[in-house]
Amino acid sequence: MDNYVIKLSGKAELPKTLNIGHNFEVELSGSIVSETIVDNDDGTKTHYFLFKPVIVETIDEKGERLRAKDTRSISRRIRSRCYVYWKEHLDKGKAQDEMYEWFGERAIMSFDDIMELLEREYGKVE
Numbered sequence: 001m002d003n004y005v006i007k008l009s010g011k012a013e014l015p016k017t018l019n020i021g022h023n024f025e026v027e028l029s030g031s032i033v034s035e036t037i038v039d040n041d042d043g044t045k046t047h048y049f050l051f052k053p054v055i056v057e058t059i060d061e062k063g064e065r066l067r068a069k070d071t072r073s074i075s076r077r078i079r080s081r082c083y084v085y086w087k088e089h090l091d092k093g094k095a096q097d098e099m100y101e102w103f104g105e106r107a108i109m110s111f112d113d114i115m116e117l118l119e120r121e122y123g124k125v126e
Contacts, residue, residue, distance in 0.1 A: 003046040006032075012056035012068030022061060029055040031080075054080070078103075 010030070018024065030053040038046045056068035070077065079100050086099040094102070107114060119125065 002044050003040075004049070005046060006049050006051050008051050008053070010052045011071070012053060013071050014058070014066060014068050016066065018058065018066075019060075024061075025059040027055075027057045027059070028053045 008028075028051070030051055032049045033052050034050045036048040036050070038048065040046055054070065054072065058066045058068075060066070072080070082100040082103050083096055086094065086096050090099055115125075
């Protein structure tokens with residue numbers, strides 16, 4: 001029977017220090033970014049899945065939550081959001097990269113309209 005292992009990789013930038021000697025619960029949200037398959041020489045294989053966190057939250061013994069800053073670049077976050085939209089709405093009709101390119105091109109062409117919409121919703125850029 002094959003073995004399945006998840007490996008955790010990455011880092012999270014915290015807004016304040018953690019205390020050594022205290023217990024924390026850590027909640028992670030992220031993506032599996034690769035799979036490595038190793039032959040065990042006995043007819044089975046071990047599958048290693050590499051998990052990279054996107055959102056990291058620590059919870060101390062008192063229940064205080066400390067959410068880590070998302071260290072991904074804006075373009076990475078936009079690409080990730082395009083992927084989610086593609087997966088939910090367009091998975092069968094377009095390739096994922098086509099969705100990102102489609103969105104990016106139209107966002108550039110519609111930049112002024114998008115800025116007006118965002119400023120109405122969130123206020124003027126300062």
